[in-house]
Structure formats: structure tokens, C-alpha cells
Amino acid sequence: MPSSPRTSPAKAPLSRDAIVATTLALVDELGFGVVSMRRVAQALDTGPASLYVYVRDRDELMALAHDLAVAPVELPGESDGDWRARLELLVDRIVDALGSHDDIASVGLTDVPVGPQTLRVTEEMLRLLRVGGIDDAACAWAADLLGQYIASSALEKAARLRAQRDLARADATGCASEEAMSEAFSARLDVVYRSLPADRYPTIAVLAPLLTGGHGGSRAAWKLRVIIDGLLAQDPALR
Amino acid sequence: MPSSPRTSPAKAPLSRDAIVATTLALVDELGFGVVSMRRVAQALDTGPASLYVYVRDRDELMALAHDLAVAPVELPGESDGDWRARLELLVDRIVDALGSHDDIASVGLTDVPVGPQTLRVTEEMLRLLRVGGIDDAACAWAADLLGQYIASSALEKAARLRAQRDLARADATGCASEEAMSEAFSARLDVVYRSLPADRYPTIAVLAPLLTGGHGGSRAAWKLRVIIDGLLAQDPALR
DNA sequence: TGTTCGTGGCGAACACCGTTCGGCCCGAAC
DNA sequence: GTTCGGGCCGAACGGTGTTCGCCACGAACA
Numbered sequence: 001m002p003s004s005p006r007t008s009p010a011k012a013p014l015s016r017d018a019i020v021a022t023t024l025a026l027v028d029e030l031g032f033g034v035v036s037m038r039r040v041a042q043a044l045d046t047g048p049a050s051l052y053v054y055v056r057d058r059d060e061l062m063a064l065a066h067d068l069a070v071a072p073v074e075l076p077g078e079s080d081g082d083w084r085a086r087l088e089l090l091v092d093r094i095v096d097a098l099g100s101h102d103d104i105a106s107v108g109l110t111d112v113p114v115g116p117q118t119l120r121v122t123e124e125m126l127r128l129l130r131v132g133g134i135d136d137a138a139c140a141w142a143a144d145l146l147g148q149y150i151a152s153s154a155l156e157k158a159a160r161l162r163a164q165r166d167l168a169r170a171d172a173t174g175c176a177s178e179e180a181m182s183e184a185f186s187a188r189l190d191v192v193y194r195s196l197p198a199d200r201y202p203t204i205a206v207l208a209p210l211l212t213g214g215h216g217g218s219r220a221a222w223k224l225r226v227i228i229d230g231l232l233a234q235d236p237a238l239r
Numbered sequence: 240m241p242s243s244p245r246t247s248p249a250k251a252p253l254s255r256d257a258i259v260a261t262t263l264a265l266v267d268e269l270g271f272g273v274v275s276m277r278r279v280a281q282a283l284d285t286g287p288a289s290l291y292v293y294v295r296d297r298d299e300l301m302a303l304a305h306d307l308a309v310a311p312v313e314l315p316g317e318s319d320g321d322w323r324a325r326l327e328l329l330v331d332r333i334v335d336a337l338g339s340h341d342d343i344a345s346v347g348l349t350d351v352p353v354g355p356q357t358l359r360v361t362e363e364m365l366r367l368l369r370v371g372g373i374d375d376a377a378c379a380w381a382a383d384l385l386g387q388y389i390a391s392s393a394l395e396k397a398a399r400l401r402a403q404r405d406l407a408r409a410d411a412t413g414c415a416s417e418e419a420m421s422e423a424f425s426a427r428l429d430v431v432y433r434s435l436p437a438d439r440y441p442t443i444a445v446l447a448p449l450l451t452g453g454h455g456g457s458r459a460a461w462k463l464r465v466i467i468d469g470l471l472a473q474d475p476a477l478r
Numbered sequence: 479t480g481t482t483c484g485t486g487g488c489g490a491a492c493a494c495c496g497t498t499c500g501g502c503c504c505g506a507a508c
Numbered sequence: 509g510t511t512c513g514g515g516c517c518g519a520a521c522g523g524t525g526t527t528c529g530c531c532a533c534g535a536a537c538a
Binding site (some may be wrong): 106109110112114119122123126127130136137138139140141142143144145148149151152155189192196200201202203204206207210211213214219222223225226227228229230231232233234 | 345348349351353358361362365366369375376377378379380381382383384387388390391394428431435439440441442443445446449450452453458461462464465466467468469470471472473
């Protein structure tokens, strides 16, 4: 039988790194929830059983992909300002990196990520907090709090990107890009809040326009500022 | 054929409420991830297809169960202190309620819950924030931030409870209850942090003992305090 | 009273999923 | 030259969410 020439250049010889990279690419293309072991295997031109040589679980595979997603994050340098400016920049970059790979940030909410890339940025976060004079115990808990913020914000960003893409694909013509996107994203929630009985939920009714707005980045920046201000307000004695 | 007497009193005639209540009970018993439509149907002595008359999705069913889990939360009264004390108490109660039903809080991280019970407590949260003199826009975003905190903390509490129960079931004899529990919970993470190369991750190495401790409630209370202090530190003008 | 009709209930099936078993085959070592 | 070991993977197992289409029953109507 003639050795059928592969359609792909040579068929990469299947390695842990190749599997993880393919997984992350499929997450970008299809979405986090839809990427299955079978699909990853198919993309690598093999069967699902082959993956288990290099990876224990789907969970482990997704944890590895999560870590790979953090890899492009550059640590802020000395020209980026004082510790606080650098910390905010670093956290922003992590959110950006994770948020551009669909819901892969949800991995960080289930179990604490301990991959080398995540450790790399965590180390820098902790270092900056200490430079800022934060108490040691507060540093540790602050890293936890910031981790929650990062995962939540990344998920939010991913949801917004998804809604944008879906909407852009829906009406393939031109559309009033920016504002229409944002509006359509929060439209569903908006109609819920606006249709509530104002006598039972008076405060929600009053704040309804504010509850669904500000997704353009100012909301996330505000949250991060709140957390860091709150950190600085703690007495160094700590409880 | 003889009408076989039901083991259960009369076989409740299958209603939306009964389905949701059974779902939440199964979540408590088996765990969030393991509760399937089939299992809920089996517990109700029927087939899985019957559920779809009352519920659109598994997602909708879990959202309803999430809302039911919030139902027992009582709003703090006038005797519970000023707005801040009441807010902290309210948030604590929500975390407690959600955290005692395994990972059902994860529903709140995927999509914004809009069930009546969640709206009830959200309304009170927003009201208390306004009583505290927080700017309207800040109230709206603060509710979002607190929602993230609530979901994350509830998940953490659920994980701790799960670890405790698993451990207690493992050695069925007596064990040094409190400390052993806490220690075993963070043991896995602890060995990871302690085994890291200290030259590459110096700050993590120094803070390792602090990173995994404080899960007994002080950590959560501290986080909530940080958030509210941060809120109060914001200029009312808001950016 | 007899008949029709609509609807809740549900058995069976579809298309997937994660994971494991067992054997294939190829390359290295003796 | 032969044996051996391990990467590789076809096939299967036991699950999943969801849909289709039929049944049986109770109410409304002639």
C-alpha cells in the first residue's frame, strides 16, 4: 500500500505541548464548553485514547491550557510606574490574556492553578504587594482576592467578546459597532431589570440603568481600584 | 393489575416546585456535578422526558435550584446594627445558604441570577449601600463586585465542607476534628507551595504558610471588609 | 351519554461525552 | 535476528442532555 501523504505537513509527532496548544486553539475557535477530548484528538488526526498517554484528565488538560493562556503576559517593568500602577497593569494583562480564550478562566474558579506561568505572575503580584508595604498575611489573602477578581473579570470579558462575535456574525452587514455591541450584550438583563415591579424592588428599579452599564472597561478598572484601596485601608495589624 | 401501593406517600403529582426541590435535595446528597436530569427524574419516579414539561434546560433547572437555595436567607433587621453591619450580615447569610448546597453557587458565576429570591436579597444589598451614602453608580457596580465575592466564597465554603465530609467518612473513628480538618483541606496546595524552588519564586516561598491558612472564616470576613472599605474610599464623584 | 380533543406523561432513541481495555506495530536493545 | 517495551489507537462501556412520537386520561362539547 502506498504511504498516503498526510494532508498536514508531516503530522506533528504528538507531544504534551502540541496537545495543549491544539486544545487552546480549539477553545478559541469553538468555545470552552464544546471542546471535548474527541475533538482535540480529531484535530491532531488521532484517536481520543492517545491523549491519555500525555494527560491524565480533561481537567488536567484544561488546567494546562489555562496555564498556557497566561504565558504571553509580560511583567510590568520599571518604566510602568510605582508598585500600584504596575500591579494594576499586571492584573489587567492577566484578565486580558485569559478573557481572550473563552471561558478558560473558569478553570481558576474550580481549583487553584499551580502551573508555572500562573506561578510566575502570582509571584510578581505578591512581590508588588509587599513592595507596597502590605502586611504579609494581607498579601497572601489579597492574592486570593485578586485571583477571584481576575477569574470573574476574565469570564465577563469572554462573555462580552462572545456576544460581540455572535452579534457580528448575525447581521453580517455593517452595524453601529461599538455602542450597538455593548447595548445588545446587556439587553437581556436590561429588560429583566426594567420589567420588575417597582413596588417590590424599588432600589433595583431606580438603579436599573446603572446595573447593566459600564462594561467597556471602566467597570473592571473601578473594581480593581476598590480592592486595592480596601487593601490599603486595612490596619497592618490585621484583625 | 393491582395498583401497586407507592413506597412514597402518594407520589406528588409532579410540579415545577417539586422538581426544583428534589433537585436541590439531590445536589446536597450527591453533589452539584453529579445531579443529572435522569437522576432527578428517577428520584421523582418518572422518566427524564417528563421534566421538560416544566423546565426548559438543565441550566434553567439549576438556576431555579440556585434561587431556592437563597430562599431561607432572612434580611437583617434594625436590631442588627447600622447599614454596614447589616450588609456584612446579609452577605454572610447568602454565602452560608449557597455554600451549604455544594457547588450550586457556580450558577451565579456563569449567568446573572434573576430569580425572585436572588432579587429579594439584591434589592436589600443595594438599599443598604445607598443608606450608607454610596454613590448610585458605585452601588450598582458594588452589587456586581459583591456578587462575585458571594459566589466565590460560597464555592470555597462548599469545597471545605466537602473535604471535611470526605475526610470524616474516610476515618470513621474519632479524629482531631477542627485542626485536622482545616489542615487536610489545604494540605495538597500546601505541599505544592512548599516544594517550589525558592530561587524562582522567592515571595511565594516566604508566604507559603500564609497562602493556605485562614480558611476558618476569618479570611472571608477579611475579604468582605476589604471590599467595603475600598468602596468607602472611592470618591463619590466616581472617576 | 358518546365522542372528540388537548395535554401531561414518558419509553425509546439520537448524538454525544470521558475514560479504559486490549492488542497492534515499530523501533531499540541485546 | 530476535525479543521486548511502549507509544498509539479502534472499539467499547456506561453515562449524559435533549427530542420525538405515542399513550392514556380528563374535560368540553354535541
